[in-house]
Amino acid sequence: MTQSDSPHLQALDDASRALRALLGVIISVERRFGGAQSPLALLRQIQEDPQWEWLKPLYQLIADVDHASDDGDLPETEVAAIGGHASALLSGVGAPVEQAFLERYRALLQTDPEVAIAHAAALQAIRKLPPETDDEGERLHARHQWAMRCKHRRHRP
Template sequence: MALAAELSSALKELHRALIRAEIGDDPALQNPYTALFALIGDPRFAWMGPLSQLIARIDQQVADGGIAGMDVAAGLGAEAARLIGEGSGEALAAFRMRHVMALQKQPEAGLATGRLRKVLAKVLAQLPEAGETGR
């Protein structure tokens, strides 16, 4: 489904911007290999786990042909919306806080968030009950 691939692409763009914001000017992380190992094992990057897992899940479902209907895409879209603060869920409070911090540090994070919001609007517009969701 093209919409799921577009959602994945927007999430990846956000992920890259958040990584850049978190790395910042840290001289130890300017080397791409050092940055990669930090992303994998450094606790400073653990808050990005839900985003990374969502991207992997979407890509796997697209590859497997598992996104057959809008209900699946809508569920994934709702999960992405919660990550950027457009839904409820206390478990994501840490992600939301770090996302807001990244928005202040890295203009690319704001642009990526805006693109993601546009894609999420497309996903929601495809739902039959889109007018009834209160959005």
């Protein structure tokens, strides 16, 4: 089955694109306050500089989603769990809060229209993902499956 055969995987690709666009806008806005640098130097800075550490939950989510999408066998329940995770990350509601991310992100949302527009587009794409089940046990199981998939991917050699 290709991603075009699976509506929930296509919606996941769309959500991932919207999250990447949001990350790009955030980086662009944050770069306004720093000096000009090459893309490679910027990438290194984002990965290693403690001042950029706050962005890690967002770029880690994007990486996890993209790797999971590449597997092609992502169950709909896990796609729903991804949507729940992404929505919680951007809103700070419904899951453990990434406080450092939320503090900086909310400040950008309130002060920069580009971030607000990209945020709205990301939420709109996330809302097109399958909804999480109302059954708490099933929802927690799907979130656990998603978390384990991410953990195993990150620890592959």
